[in-house]
Amino acid sequence: MGFQNSGGEVKNNNGEPEERKLLPVCFFCHEVPEEGIRSGFFLRGIFICEKCEKELVCSKPEKKDEYMLSIAKLRHILFKDEPPR
Numbered sequence: 468m469g470f471q472n473s474g475g476e477v478k479n480n481n482g483e484p485e486e487r488k489l490l491p492v493c494f495f496c497h498e499v500p501e502e503g504i505r506s507g508f509f510l511r512g513i514f515i516c517e518k519c520e521k522e523l524v525c526s527k528p529e530k531k532d533e534y535m536l537s538i539a540k541l542r543h544i545l546f547k548d549e550p551p552r
């Protein structure tokens with residue numbers, strides 16, 4: 468019955484909805500790509516720029532720290548709206 472928080476912190480984002488902004492801001496690097504929405508993609512309403520997308524796709528074993536960080540962020544995106552099952 469309990470939600471056990473083991474290690475990780477759950478942050479509540481009280482910011483304005485991203486949709487209301489004219490240009491998307493990347494969830495990872497907080498940058499606005501020059502081509503805006505066209506140089507990235509939305510994942511569950513969160514924008515990921517092309518640069519960060521490539522970083523995710525091109526993550527190599529030797530960059531394990533970066534890879535794990537990216538995966539952790541992705542998990543946060545993927546599961547933050549999901550009702551617990």
Ligand SMILES: [Zn+2]
Nearest residue numbers: 493496516519
């Ligand atoms: Zn980015």
